[in-house]
Amino acid sequence: MPARLLWETYVIRKDIGHDAGGFGDTGRASEPSLMDLNLKAVTDTSATPPSVIWQYDTMRPLNPRGLLMAHEEDQMRPVASDMDCLLLGSKNARYTPMETNQIVQIEWMLDRIEEIETPRYGFGDPTTNGIFEAAVKALRSSGAVRHGAECFNFHFPQELDTEFLVCWAGFQKAPMFNKVPWMYVNLEGLLNFLSARIDLGYAVPLNPKWVLCDQGWWILYRKLITSRNRWTREACNAWLPSWSGLRERLEQLHERYPRGFVPNEGSIIGGAVDQWLDPDLAEYNLERFRVLQRAKKKLRAIFVMLTLIRGQRAKRRLNKVVNAVRSLRRTNMLRDAVAKERLERGLLDVKTDAN
Known part of the structure; x- marks a missing residue:
């Protein structure tokens, strides 16, 4: 239809x-x-x-x-809202290093230079991508999982939520959690939970945007890369390879902006505005802006063409008026010449009769 x-x-x-x-x-x-x-x-x-x-x-x-x-x-x-995975932690797991083109994408994220196409299930190391690909297939009946984890969203990292659903088998061993493998926590609770898991040898991938911009994540990042656990160090080397220079870049940016992203209240008229940025809406608004700009360019071109056409028409009308005036002048001059000749002939006839 x-x-x-x-x-x-x-x-x-x-x-x-x-x-x-x-x-x-x-x-x-x-x-x-x-x-x-x-x-x-x-x-x-x-x-x-x-x-x-x-x-x-x-x-x-x-x-x-x-x-x-x-x-x-x-x-x-x-279609119902799917579960947006923030990150996927693991213990004693070996990760395949991230591909070079995704290292470039992280560099673009840090200094806005490079850009690549987005894979089907988002960015991430092949091991994590394989986990999410299997999860998408396993949960196809409900559609609960549609894409990869937010920690690998290097193209348009979204703002952090205020509430998170943490899934961990260890919750079932504690009676205070009613023997369910999940729990809702706020941002502070999430940071504390992840910090405790790192102490137990877990490795969690962190989005560079969180590390540089959001409070509390830099401490978690330093705890990861300085861990004495061999599996944690290998996982960090898969996500941020030592040869890529990404860790040095993160250190430099953190030294320049140790407080992360802090809005400058004095430079914003009316104060700062906290607004959620949606990538789909952002691309939609960008496309509408491009369409509007193309329409404006076409209208300008049409206006210029109409101006030129009107100018040519006005010029032709002016030429007609000028030619008409010139023709009238020539007609008047000819008429005056004829009248003068007739007058002279009349005077000559009068003189002849008088004689």
Whole structure:
């Protein structure tokens, strides 16, 4: 179905409003830009898994409030928020070193020079990527995992959340956690948990953005790279190879900015604004900006062409007026000459008769 026909049928000619507390009311305000992104995802044939539109209301097929985004896999299931993995820690595990092109991407992240394409499951060492690829396949029925860990997001690192879900088998051994292998913690609790795990020989990959910009992560980073555990040192060497110069670069930047990212309140009119940055919305706004700039350039070109055309037309009209004036002048001059000649002839005839 053409997108314009779908839009006309379900949106333009229908009431898409939700009654508070009624059918389809999720309590969240509609975001037009996210709706545009959903339509764009449906038309993207290269996406894996492909996105489709699914009608939840089987009794009213043309009900616009029953339309849901879904993934077309082994089964058709509505799209729900997946679990964004922050990092994956391990103990006594051997990691394959990261590829050279991803080292370059980390360098770009630090000094904004290099850039490469994003792999299917995000950046990361081959071992971790293999774990997430298996997790995506194993959890395909629910769609809980769709991509790799945020610690390897070197292209558009997002801001840290305020609450984290920590999954660890050790929780089951402590009766205070009700024998469940997971626990919700805040940022301080997460840092304390990771620090304690490093003391036990665990290795956790850290995003350079956290290390340089966010409070508390630099101490965790130093604890990792100075660990006496052989497996931890080998894992760190796989994520930040000693030959790459990334550790030296991190040290230099930390010396220049020991407090991390601190907004300058005095340079911002009205004070600093804490705003969540979404990579999809950022790319969407960037594309809209580019389209707007292209439209402005075309309008400027059309305006210049119209100005030139109007100038040529005005010039032609002016030439016609000038030519008409010149013609009129020539006509008047000719008329004056004829009248003068006639006058002279009349005077000559009068003189002849007088004689």
